[in-house]
Amino acid sequence: MKPFATLLDALIFTPSRNAKLRLIADYMANTPDPDRGYALAALTGDLSFRTAKPALIRQLVAERVDPELFGWSYDFVGDLAETAALIWPERRSNRDWPHLAEVVERLDSAGRAEMPGLLAEWLDALDATGRWALLKLITGGLRVGVSARLAKTAVASLGNIDPAEVEEVWHGLEMPYAPLFAWVEGKAPRPAVEAGAGFRPLMLANPLEEREIETLEASAYRAEWKWDGIRVQIAARGGQRRLYSRTGDDISGAFPDILGAMDFDAVLDGELLVLRAGEVAPFNDLQQRLNRKSVTPKLLRDHPAHVRLYDLLFDGDEDLRPLPFDARRQRLDAWHARTGPDRMDLSPLIPFAHLDELKVLRAGARDAAIEGLMLKRGDSPYLAGRPRGPWFKWKRDPLTLDVVLMYAQRGHGKRSSFYSDYTFGVWRDSELVPVGKAYSGFTDAELLELDKWVRNHTTDRFGPVRAVESGLVLEVAFDSAHPSARHKSGYALRFPRIHRIRWDKPAEEADRIETVAGLALT
Template structure:
C-alpha cells in the first residue's frame, strides 16, 4: 500500500507526461506482479464497486474524532471529498507505531473485498481498526477504494507507454492485451509482459483507432482522390467480433453491449468465423439514421420490450474490417480493407458499409457539410486511403471534420469541487437559462477553462457563495458562460424538460451581464427545429 501511495503522489504532483511514465515504470519494475496487476487496474480507470456508503462512514468518523455534525458538514463543504475529509480528520490523532507493510493485493483481496459479506457491526470493527493505524496517505487511498471513487490522474496512453517500456514490447501489443474484460491477477500481469503469449480470450477487441479534429483548412490535405470520405455517424462506436461460434459487441468504452442489441448479434451469426468489424451502432430505419435520442431510449432501459425495439430499430454501419477468417488485417492499407469489407457484407441484413461520399473538390464537400444535421450525422470522416489501422489518436491519416456545435449563453448557479489534483478547487459547474424571471438549470459542465481561469473562478465562487449544500455551493447569479453542445433532446427527468448532449464551456463571457443569457424558450425552439 505504501508503494502504491508513493506512485499516486508522484502522478498527482506533476503534469509532465514523461515524469508520469517514469514513475509508473519504476513502480511496475519494483512491485510484486499481484500488486502491479491491481495498480494497473486502477490506473486504467477501472474501479471497485462501492463497498461502504457515507451513511456509515460519516458516523464512524465522528465516533473516533468526536466531531459534531455541524463541524463535519463545514469541513466537508470546504474540502469537498469524503475520503480526504476522513483522512484529514483522523490524521489529527496520534498513531501507534507504523504497522507492518502489507501488499496492496493483500489489502484488496484479504481485507476490502470480503467486507461485502460481513454485517454492519463486523464492517465497523474492521474499518475502525484500519483507520486507527494507517498513515494519512494510505488511509486516503483506502477510503477511496471503500467508496468506489479511486481515480488516478493518468491517461491510458501513458499507462501503455510505461508497461511497454517494462516489457520491452511495442505499445500496440500492450494496448491490445489490455482491451476487453480482465481480472487483476499475477497470471494476467505476467502474461501482459510476456514476449510470447497465446491469447486465449476470443472476445478481446482490438484497440480503437481514433481520428483527430480537423483544425486546419481542409484544402491542406491535398487531393480529395487520396482520401476516403464518409459521413460521421452519430451512434455508438463499436467492434463486432465473430470468433469460435460466438458474437461479441464492444463499445469504444470497452463495455460489452451484445445483449443490448439482440438483432445485431443474431445477424452477426451469418458472418464467417474470425471476423472483426469496426463501425457504428445506429438507430436506423428505411435506409437512414434516426436521431441519437432514439438510440438512447434503448440504452437506458433495463428490459428491451417489443415496443422499445420497434421504436429504435438498430443496425451496424461498418467502416472497417480488422480481422477476416482469423487474419489480422490492420497492417493492410485502408483501400484494401475497404474492398474486402464490401465483399464480405454484400447482401448481409442489418449490416451496411458506410458509403463513400464522392466529391471533386473540397469546396463542394464544404457545401454538403451544411446538410449534416438534417441527415442526423455530425459532419465528415476523412481517412487516407493508404493508411493502416493504428491504435489510439495518431495525427495525419484520420480526421474528423465535425459540424459547428450549438451554443447557448448561460449563468453559473452552482459549483462543486473536482477530483484528483483538483479536489480542492471548484471545477464542476451547473448552468441555467431564463424561464420568465427565474433561472432554471439546464446543463452541467467541467471542461473548457484554463488552469488560470479555474483558479480565478474558484476565488470568485468562495467570495460569492450564497448557500452550501454539502460540497455544493450556490453562488450569486452574475457570471455568464458560453456553452457548446452537440444536441438537444426532450427529457422528463429534468425540471427544464430538456437535456443537452456533451455540454462544455467554450468561454467565460466577462463582457455579458446575467440578463443577456439565453432563455429556455430559445432552447425549446431549437429542440422543435431539430425534430
C-alpha cells in the first residue's frame, strides 16, 4: 500500500504528462503482481466496492472527531478523503501497512457489518498520505490527473508495445491483469482475445483551426456531417455483442435495442443518436438513455436509439483498418446494403468541389441541429488515437450568454483549496434561475481572482458550496441549449465553459430566460 500511496501523492503534484507517464511506468516495473494489477485497475477506473461508501467514512470520522470541527474542516478542504485523512487521530500501531492486494481483496469480500472495523484498523495503521490513498481508492475518485489511456500507455512502455495493442486486448482481460504484464514484459505471448467482441481504439479527429482551412487540398478530403450524439463502436464477433463508448466503456446494458439489431459479424464505428421519424432528436433526449445499467420499456419506446455508421473496421474476420478510407467506405456501403441492419443507417458523404461550399454548409449546421463537419482524407488508414492531419472536426461556432454567478464549490486535486466550480443563472423576472455549471475556461490568475471574489461575497454556506451575492457576470460559451426538467429554469446548456469574466458589467444586464429559450433546440 505504501508504494501505491507514494505514487498517488507524486502524481497529484506532477503537472507534466510525460512525467506522470514515467512515474506510473516506474511503479509498474518495480511492483510485483498482483499489487500493480490492482493499481492499474484503480487508475483506469475499474475498481468499485459495494460496501465501502462515503457515508461510512463520515460516520467513522464523526465517532473520533468533534462533528463541528470536521464540518468546518471539510468545508475548508472541500474533499472528503483529504479531510478525513488529515483529521483522523494518530495512533501508535505495530500493524504493518497492508499490501494493496490485501486491501482490494478484503474490501471486495467483506460484508457490511465487517467493514467499519476493517477500515478503522487500516486507518489507524497508516500515516496521513496512506489514509488519503486508501480513502481515494475506496471512494473511486482518485483525481490525480491520469486518464485510463495514460495508465495503459505506461504499461505498454514496459515492453515498447504500441498502446493501441494494449487497448485491443484490454476488454478480454480481468483484474489483476497478470497475462497483460507477462506479455508486455516478454514472458508470455499476447493474450488471445482477437476472436471476441473486444474494444478496438477509435481513430479521432483534430479540431480544424481557421488558419489551417486554406492550406487543405479539397480534393484529398471527404466530408461528412458531425452528428450531435456520442461516438460508439459496435462489436459483434465470436457470438458476442458489445456496444462501447469512445473511451472503451461497455454501455451495452443501456441499449438493448441496439444489441438486438447486431445480428452480424463485424466491428463498426458510428454515432449513437435518438431518432424519431427519421429526425435526430436533441442531445438531451439521448442523455436520458446514458449511464444506465438497464432501461424501462417506456424509455425504449419514447427514446428509440439509433446508430449512424461512419466506418467498417472488421468485416467478419477481415481487418479493414489498414485500407484507405475510400476503400473502407465502399466496403461499408456494400456491407450495409447486404446486411440491412435494423436501427442503423449510413452517415452520408457530402459532395463538394471547393472548401467555400463547406463553409456555407457549416454556417447552417446549427439550424439543422448538427454539430458541424468532419473532413477525412480519402487515403487515410484507420489509425488508433489522434494522428495529426488525416481527420479534422470543423465544429460550428459556440453560442454565448452573459450569466450571473450563483454558487461556487471547491474543486478537486490541485484545486481542492479553491472555489473553482461555478453554478450560474439567468434572470426570470426578478429571480435568478440556474442554467448550468462550469469549471474550465479561465486561467490560473483568473481562478485566484474568482476565488477571492467568492470568499468576499459569500451569503450562505452549504457544506463545500457557497452561495454568493448576485454581482458577478460571466460570459459563458456553450454548444447548445436544451429543455431540462432537472433545472429550475427549465433549460440546460451543453458543454458550458467560461469565456470571459465581465467585471465591467452590472448583474441586472445579464441575459434573461427568454434569450435561453430562443436558443434552445426543441
